[in-house]
Amino acid sequence: AQTVTQSQPEMSVQEAETVTLSCTYDTSESDYYLFWYKQPPSRQMILVIRQEAYKQQNATENRFSVNFQKAAKSFSLKISDSQLGDAAMYFCAYRSRPNSGNTPLVFGKGTRLSVIA
Amino acid sequence: ETGVTQTPRHLVMGMTNKKSLKCEQHLGHNAMYWYKQSAKKPLELMFVYSLEERVENNSVPSRFSPECPNSSHLFLHLHTLQPEDSALYLCASSQAWAGPQGTDTQYFGPGTRLTVL
Numbered sequence: 001a002q003t004v005t006q007s008q009p010e011m012s013v014q015e016a017e018t019v020t021l022s023c024t025y026d027t028s029e030s031d032y033y034l035f036w037y038k039q040p041p042s043r044q045m046i047l048v049i050r051q052e053a054y055k056q057q058n059a060t061e062n063r064f065s066v067n068f069q070k071a072a073k074s075f076s077l078k079i080s081d082s083q084l085g086d087a088a089m090y091f092c093a094y095r096s097r098p099n100s101g102n103t104p105l106v107f108g109k110g111t112r113l114s115v116i117a
Numbered sequence: 118e119t120g121v122t123q124t125p126r127h128l129v130m131g132m133t134n135k136k137s138l139k140c141e142q143h144l145g146h147n148a149m150y151w152y153k154q155s156a157k158k159p160l161e162l163m164f165v166y167s168l169e170e171r172v173e174n175n176s177v178p179s180r181f182s183p184e185c186p187n188s189s190h191l192f193l194h195l196h197t198l199q200p201e202d203s204a205l206y207l208c209a210s211s212q213a214w215a216g217p218q219g220t221d222t223q224y225f226g227p228g229t230r231l232t233v234l
Contacts, residue, residue, distance in 0.1 A: 004159075033222075035222070037225070043205065043228045043230075044192065044225065044226070044227045044228075045209075045225030045226050045228075046208060046221055047224065050222060060142070104150075104164065104165060104175075105160075105223060106159075107159045108159060109158070109159050110159075
């Protein structure tokens, strides 16, 4: 079974600085998706960024980018120019690429990010 | 209303009560999910409905009973719950199957905070 590990329960960053959140996963599959979700205090889980394992290019979304190291099974999230609104719990998630039908998301335990003004 | 909505947002119930959680998605998706989020534990997938058929039941106790009357609505019926069932219950939706090059990303509702006394 796949597992996702986030080794940093809590992180903090100064406003306007850059922070990197770590995620590693364990799988025997070669094709899959990886996600970072953000859950602010309002509790709405929001998709931040998505990476297809077959793509070598790292995904980027504005101030958010990933460092996807397939051989190392590592998928870190970099937040540049951190803003107060980035404070939230961040979850890394894995999903197999199915041949058909659905496959479930497997989540890590999350990293709580605080942004210091 | 846009996205995925859940009602109620907060629910307090006794162990002998019967209640239902409701989820509605306005994204044109045809797969829906229930997750349980407890403190200090990863998100746990409970049920998956794809094209209105249950495709996964992740060893969930029978005191939780899902219902998916159509592709836009998902219910979680609760009866004779235990205090350890207190948690945040999240609903998500996605496309059931977007093809081999598709990305069936899940979008989450705000959750229902359930407290069992």
